[in-house]
Amino acid sequence: MxxxxxxxxxxxxxxxxxxxxxxxxxxxxxxxxxxxxxxxYRVEVVQGNVLTKEMVARVKPGMNKAQVRDLLGSPLLTDIFHESRWDYPFTINRQGATPQKRLVIAEFDGDRLKTLTVPDDLPTENEFVAAVNTFKPNRKQPKLELTEAERTALPPPKRSADAAPTAAAEGPAPGRTYPPLDAAPAKAGS
Structure with missing residues (x-):
């Protein structure tokens, strides 16, 4: 059993x-x-340099390496065997958004930029933000600033005669004295 x-x-x-x-x-x-x-849950993986059409439009052939680095940032890939080539790859895999993968290549002749190879699908700044923004608010966004017409329609602030004076107008609190700021410090032992 x-x-x-x-x-x-x-x-x-x-x-x-x-x-x-x-x-x-x-x-x-x-x-x-x-x-x-x-x-x-999928981990968001962002690698490389985010480059937009506005950033790339400022880069012109003939600029030196320091100027290109200032405008585009430090390249993610530099090869010691090909010092005249900088690679700016970018990849992002974000849940809820389509994966993106791009490569911008800067080629130099000595210290001067010779060519900048840009992919056709390089987005503008607004397009990039819209592509990676997976937060879609269901409410209307709050208004943060008044228009000029709304500002002029506001009543002027009221000033009352019995308003309390400010602390700066009264001076220091009674019973407290402060040494002048330009006075030399007293010597030890005198």
Whole structure:
């Protein structure tokens, strides 16, 4: 009787396995959902230099390396065997946004910029922000500034005659005296 009672929990566990779905038909972990039930958190990976059309438009052939570095930032890749080439790769994988991958190449002749190779899909600053902004507020954004017409319509501030004077107008608190700031410090021992 004891062996039969001891095997009952084991039989219940095995019977519960018959209710699990067919594992071969479920999508893998690399899909959008794990086991078709749970969407895993994906780490946001941003690598490289964010370059926009506005930034690249300021760079002109003939600029020296320091000027290009000031405008585009330090290159992510510089090769000791190809010192005349700087690579500015950029990749971003963000949940809820389409992955982006770009490469801007600056080639130099000595210390001067010879060519700047820019991909066709390089976004403007506003396009880039819109592409990576996965936060979509469902409410109207609050108004942060008044228009000029609204400012002129405001009533002027009221000044009351019995307003308390400010502390600066009264001077220091009674009973306190302060030495002048230009006085020489007293010598020790005198």
């Amino acid at each position: 004891r062996p039969l009672l001891a095997s009952l929990p084991l039989l219940a566990l095995l019977g519960g396995c018959s209710y699990l779905p067919n594992w071969a038909q479920l999508p893998s972990v690399t899909g959008d959902k794990v086991l078709g039930l749970v969407t895993p």
